[in-house]
Amino acid sequence: MKREHIRNFCIIAHVDHGKSTLADRLLELTGTVDSRTMRAQYLDTLELERERGITIKSVPVRMNYKSPDGTDYILNLIDTPGHVDFSYEVSRSLAACEGALLVVDAAQGVEAQTVANAYMAAEQGLELVPVINKIDLPSAQPEEARRELEEIIGVDAHDAILASAKEGRGVPEILERIVRDIPTPKGHPEAPLQALIFDSIYDNYRGVICYVRIVNGRLKAGQSIRFMATGRECLAEEVGVFKPGMTTVQELEAGEVGYLAASIKTIHEAHVGDTVIEGGKTDSVALPGYKKVKPVVFCGFYPVVNEDYPQLRDALEKLQLNDSAIQFEPETSSALGFGFRCGFLGLLHMDIARERLTREFDVDLVATAPNVVYQIVRPSGEVFEAHRPSDFPDVGQIEEIREPYIRLTVFVPSEFVGKVMQLCQDKRGIFQAMDYITPERLRLSYVLPLAEFIVDFHDKLKSTTRGYASLDYEQVGFRAAELVKVDVLVNQEPIDAFSFICHKDAAFHMGQAVVRKLKELIPRQLFEVPIQAAIGKKVVVRQNVKPLRKDVLAKCYGGDITRKRKLLEKQKEGKKKMKQIGRVSIPQEAFLAYLNIGKDEED
């Protein structure tokens, strides 16, 4: 197919504005997926995506489209996630496209991620095609949405397509506009090969499968290739396109989007952002690739059973091949043994990673409370980064602690402004600006500690505004803060996995919440177990788990001794699922429950 007849585009929008549903209609109308196999949000194939109703991972798919004027086109579509934690997914997809459908929910209007994603696309030089979706809703205000597109984002929206992805309205028009407005891919099929790896997944049989955009030249099955950054050379065993399943082709040429499998087993051989060139060549130019993202949230992942450490490492490596934004390094906890400190782009990202490890890779793990990166200034003036509470030196060795701040932008209907401002203030936010987008909607801007944000800001914002507010944030560097490290001791032993950093004024309150929660979760043992929260040597909270009072089921009469033994063995097996710390058995939930302490306080 001629390059003039190829269009590469992605669908971008705020979360839930209907990207995946619109993709469904495009797949249907182009006959890519037949009506029998069609199901809602067809491209959301991960179990977690289906369960939570959100897109987590960008998915490319190729469609054949016959325009009413009789021309055949190949359309490569990439459906992207809308949640702020996954904006890195979006940014990578953009590099494989020349245009983007910018979808706006007609009832909600322009939201924070609409702006953020539109800006990213503009920055990459993509042509934006505005689509106002969900016009079937009784509450739809398409004219309002059109105005916001122009006034807030600054795109020309006079001919924005009015659509309903649910009912299929406006979809033929969208297809026509894609071929009319989105530029054909540049690049030359006869030039030397240059392909950008914009994503990858791990497949148990074929190894790493690289998603590639061919920028120049051709990529043939069986040819020898070289990964520029890693220098690895190998044969391109399989080359193909997404139809939506992977379908092999003989070759991909400049302008096309597809995949490449080459028996790659580790991230050290080929990674996202790398450029694929012809084997044996060394004088090629690397494509721009991607800025490495910096994780903003860290937590420890530990196997429940220490022996499972290698499995966890394996699983993390594979997950990283599916999600290049995850970072991890080994760490040791005196309480939990060997594990990994993992970095994520947000709490949802972390939560998804944890679930995928358990479900897709079948490892039982314990996650410690998340924290941000701190900068610590020693009396000598030396500054270092602390990725976990145990990196904190003794109080005497700390001159200053700095924590990361974000600039937070909240879009909110005016009736909720007071509540949102209160929430920001509670989270130690510093007011920056407020402006009216429309008479009913405002944009609020605050500077606020990231640590306060990651705990539960999103949930609280949702509940206080009944879901009508949206947010975006960017990091704005570090600022000094009065923080303390709170240690938690169980049976007199400090449990490093339970330590946390918080503002000095919140230490008592949070210590109490943690101790109370642990008291609830730690089962009675044969002896009394004190649980304490301490700052340095000073104990600020103490509660005791009373000793076990009764545990005797004399459920074994006469000679049925074997049965009793089996029961005891089973009981013991159950305890093994708990983390044995010193003489105390602590159930896994105790580690997980940590994440919910803030929430529980509300109920």
Added chain:
Amino acid sequence: MLGKRPAIDTLYIGGGTPTCLDPKQWGTLCGLLEEGLSFSRGAEVSVEANPDSLQDGHLAVWKSWRILRVSLGIQSFSPSALRWLGRLHDARKALDALESCRQKGFWVSGDLLFGIPGQDLAIWHKDLQTLSHYAGHVSTYQLTAEPGTPLADEIVPTQSEGYPFYRFAQWYLHQKGFVQYEVASFARGGQWCRHNLSYWRQGNVLALGPSAWGYVDGLRYRNNCDLDGYLSQKGATASRWSERLSDDDRAREAAILALRTRWGIRWRSFRRHFGEKRTRSIHEILAGLPRDLFLRRQGCTAFSPKGFRVANAIWELLV
């Protein structure tokens, strides 16, 4: 069947409802047993009876043979509890049975259940009071249900795990002169059931009849559960299932079983049987636990009343 016919020290005729046999059939059974087995002097012979089907005729036959103890399945005297349990007998029948057994001069043993929905401390007190009036041997069991059965839904496991009932039984029966000689059993005047004790002491037990359990020198076995199956196989091969314990397992099990009783583990004989290493590992586990869970005297370690209450948690450390 018995080869050299070693003398029998204790015999327990149980398995639910031996009183299904009428007194005449019982006469035949006693004759067969007397002929087929040889009893040591002072052998303890016990029989299980159901208050429903127990007749005076039974007692007469038993009295004329070797039977020392009659064990009655009482469960409760409370009408509402009996109804809940779906028992056929009413409290009256149970009292009659107890009274007849006592008049005939049998040692009487009864069992009671706690944890029945609707039961409270007053009802439990009444149950213990009534039974301890007639019986020299009382066993208490907590009502439990297999997970998944309809019963399991009805019995709500409580935080206290029946603690108040068990604890009260320990306290009350002690007042009444009973000694807790086993985790679930109390006896007055030395009326402990030697037959049961032989299980806890890993003594040799010969299993007769379908689904009975036996233990001979480290081999534990269970007879075929249905009668036809049992009858069709002869002698020693009638066992449907068996296991031989390794020395390590045997040592751990011996410790657990010994701790069921008030005599506990006698370290010297334990060491002689199982060797220094195994003995030490068990000793160390117990030494690491709070002291008030144990009574330590004359080279023995046994549970204190408090220890009995958390026996499972301690045994779990030993399996």
